[in-house]
Amino acid sequence: MADIVISEFMDETAVAELANRHTVVYDKTLVDRPEELLRHAAAARALIVRNRTQVRGPLLEAGRRLVAIGRLGVGLDNIDVAACKARGIAVLPATGANDIAVAEWAVTTILMLLRGAYAASAEVAGGTWPRERLMGREVCGKTLGLVGFGAIARETAARARAFGMTVMAADPFVADGDPAWRAHGVAKVGLDTLVGSADAVSLHVPLTEETRALFDAARLAAMKPGAVLVNAARGGVVDEAALAAALTAGQLAGAALDVFDTEPLKAGSPLAGVPNLILTPHIAGVTVESNVRVSAVTAANVLKALEECPS
Structure with missing residues (x-):
């Protein structure tokens, strides 16, 4: 022993x-x-x-x-x-x-979701040439909304701003006068404002009674048309069935989850086969x-x- x-x-x-x-x-x-x-x-x-x-x-x-x-x-x-x-x-x-690793995952994934051109290898290798269909969007000039403004969110903001994004964050636990807002060039807003105006939303909150199912069907429906959602925080913050429905209906342009209600994700999950969804196995914070x-x-x-x- x-x-x-x-x-x-x-x-x-x-x-x-x-x-x-x-x-x-x-x-x-x-x-x-x-x-x-x-x-x-x-x-x-x-x-x-x-x-x-x-x-x-x-x-x-x-x-x-x-x-x-x-x-x-x-x-x-x-x-x-x-x-x-x-x-x-x-x-x-x-x-x-692991702050840097998670921040890099979040920004990379947002880039991939908005550009939308990285899942066509089999088509291109097979002789298909879907250029018009894969004409995605740039992140430059878009707005990133951070739900939570702790250390990882701040690293994410720095990288997003380097790509030309405007960054806002909602966090009731960071005071209006906290110097971090100005230091990171991030605007403090309420959650409802963020959800309705951000082109990309990245979650950076712990799982608590207040944050469980924070992004439920109603909040997903309130997101800006064409927006994307990424979550490397905790699985229970997003209602997985509601997210699957929103993506299937085309209500959201895309989403990425690194964390889930139950890990490993079980076969038969409502997330299986959902369009424009990237799933990774709780690996955002793990690099060499x-x-x-x-x-x-x-x-x-x-x-x-x-x-x-x-x-």
Whole structure:
């Protein structure tokens, strides 16, 4: 048994750094073997996870010696934070380490959706030449609406403005006088104004009771005709069935989802076969570079927590 258990993939250099100081079990498939994970957790003082490992209920009960949960990412909806706090377990997200990766995914995907020319390889290779049908739109001069204006949204704004986009954001938790608005060249607006006027909407909010199904059928219907929606925040923020209906009806020009209500996405989802929809497997924040950064930050966080709470 080991001091540190890692149940999902992590950069090998960071794993080695942990193993230099503590006994480590690293098996990126443990998340899919819950009974074995429970056995390892019983002896562990730290658990390192991504978003699939559910750190709640039986797993937390098994980990009676736990003092730290390292999160290889930033979202915490797979961790019972309240229960951890009650037991004095430090929950340690890798804040800031994957901001660039998510921002690049968001802007790249908006470019692809508005241009609309990147799904025709088979047609072109087969001798079809659909130039007029694939005449898409430029992002220059368009308006990007950011729902949420935290660190990732600010990185997204910087890249969108470099392409000539005007950027607005809705975030009631960032004060009107916050210098970030001016520093990033972003206009603060209400959510209804943003939804009705943005050519592209990018979601950057956590999943809470207030944000669950924030983009439901009514809000999707209120979006500007021809607009696109991208979500690399949390799956529950978008009503997937309503989005499928809006795309099928041509109400939206396109959408991209990196996150889903249930992950992995199950066969028979209402999102299957929907036109003008890009689906990626919760990978927006994971690049070769961000994996190194996230893993290094998480390893350092966990080592510090273990040092501050010796066995």
